[in-house]
Amino acid sequence: MAYLPGGAVPWLPAGASELPAERFVAFADTNNLVQLLNESVKTLDGASFTGIYLSHTLNRKNPAKIYTIKEIAIFYATGVDHTITVRGSGDGARTFPVSKVVALRATLNGQVDQVSIPLGVSGKDLRVQFEFDSDEVANWFGWQPVLIERGNAQYGTR
């Protein structure tokens, strides 16, 4: 076997030599393929994937009472218009009776924007799940639920 050129990373995929990374995590999968984790790749071995965020219980004041998620506010910044899916559960994420696709508009110059999503899900263990099902990058800086204790006044958790 002849020597390969030194001083470079010969295993970078074609067209990826400009990557700014100083290291890569690679792994061998169960199909005997070697996979390279890469900041510029948006799929998993060519297949799209979904990022999942599931909250803990939102109703904290009294777990025995029934509450309603009135709406969810998201604070984000993104360079490209895209959508996410927001789901609400009232039974501790066993079921998600409400699912909404939400459009996130591109923000300018890194400005943090806000979008509010009405959900209207009730139960004793309120959860919310976010699906990042688009390949576009969005940075979320926080989110905030607005809950209603049934028959009582509205309050927020933060």
Added chain:
Amino acid sequence: MGFEGFRSDGVSHLLPINSAARLDHLRLERGALRKDFGWARIGLAAPSRILGLIEHKFIFQGQTFSRLARLFKEGGQPKIQVWDGAGWIDAAVSPDPIESDVNVSIISTLGNVFIADGKRILRWGEDRPLLLQEDDYPPGTILNAVGEFGAVLVDPGGAYNQNYETHYSVDLAGAQDIAVTLKLLVNNQILASRRIYVLAAGLPLSLPHELFEFSAADLAPPTNSVQIHLVSITRGDLHRTDVTDGIFLDSGVPEWKGAKSTTERAWDDTYNLEYIVNAADHPVTVQFYYTRNGIEWHIAGEWEHPQGASGTFTRPAIIPALTEAAAEWGFHYIIGGSGGSAGAAPLGVHYAWEAATTSTASVKLFNKAVDADPAAGVTYSLLGDPVSVFELLSPDAPGARYVFPFGDRLLALHDDGDRQALAWSADGDPSVWTGTDTGLIFLVDGQIDPIDDLMAGAAIGHNLAALYRRRSIMRIQETGNPLQSISAVDWIPGLGTEAPFSVQIIPGGNIFLGHNRMVYILEPSGQRTPVGAPIRNELVKVLTDNVELVDSAYDSALEEYWLGIPELGADHITAVWILDVGAAIRGEGIFWRRREANIRRFATLGTL
């Protein structure tokens, strides 16, 4: 605002609302949440399960080389392929097997990749063999006289490390001291000289194979001449001792005479009479005579020895130009009294003279092809093409299950099933496992649980490495004593690991999955910080079997620790937990996230 990552260490409605009950394929960056990176395949699949994946970096002649290598079995034999930018190319097949489909311990260190499977240690490296080159002096080149020389042209040039040797023999003979001076000229510049000086008593002397070692950067055509010159021959004085025989010159008076054995004139005309005197009871006077014609005797010296001055004496006498063939020595003594004990006797006459050509020197410059000399006139090595070598590291190396570098050594855990064995190679040479500076010890004592197997090891600080057992941690150091180069002492009882490949070196210490399913950061001080609390409940629940399949990686750029686990007894990694190590070290928080993937082995690669 901000996200705290995954947490399962509490009741859901009491955990921070900005922590997550599930955080899959998302990443946390400076408090923000975003979709995680993707991954892409590198080339085609291997024909069988990949047992090891490694980045192999090595330095050769000042140049750094990088390889991504994967190890699998083909036809029962372990095989290594490397990625060349376009595809996986075969690098080597080892004639020695890997016993079963296990996740091998595989590391890149000391210029090679080392692989341990529990039965043996294999080495994979790219060796460049040295090819011997030979150039001869002209046949029959023998230097006998001052000014003679021999020359050889070196072709091709470019010796490995610019090292050359030129070979010759020396024969010296004769009766006088002799000194010979040789000079080595390379491209008409004197690079070395050698003086061989031999006393007459050491002659004849034959030096059948001598050499000059030299370094030359530009020894290649057209400036490629190597010469040996005989620049001087210096001969020493000849020595002679004449012994007078026991002939009485006059009746009743003990006198001796003897012939001068050569007509050579003594250097400086000095002749030394050696004699013995017994002056116990009377003074004794010794007289040294000589004759040029055997008839007329002359006194050369007279020495008085008072009563009591007994012993052996040497006295010089100057006799001008004593070159006659009939010259003789005479010896006479006079006793200053009668009776008692007194007398004298000669032992010899010593003198020396210069002689120009008695001893000879002969320097043969080697020609192997025609003269059948033991070596060629000039020998050197050229660097051959690289050869991929995949072989048993050493028959003396233990049957290790885990290997790791420490100092300039390779350390090995286990020996063919003995799980208490710790062995280390010689300093700087991982192929040497016997003799001074190497060792094999069994870390069993009264305080160690017999099942407390050695599991893993990693350097953790200056001359300090952590040695992980199932239920404890030891620390090891280099002692500086070649008779026991490595010392191991108990360090942290009650905490170990069952996942040898979970250990990673991170800034300031190690990180590992404890036997209790807690992830710890271990510092050289012995301080261990639990950083796995958010995921511990999850690991206790799902990491139920096949813990030895746990694998990990450390991403030094993003400061992330990747911990892959087989969930619910799976035969491969099904989930990866990722810790923001940088945030944990800086005290900013403990942030874990998760990814799902079907994984065998991890590797971390780097650019230069």
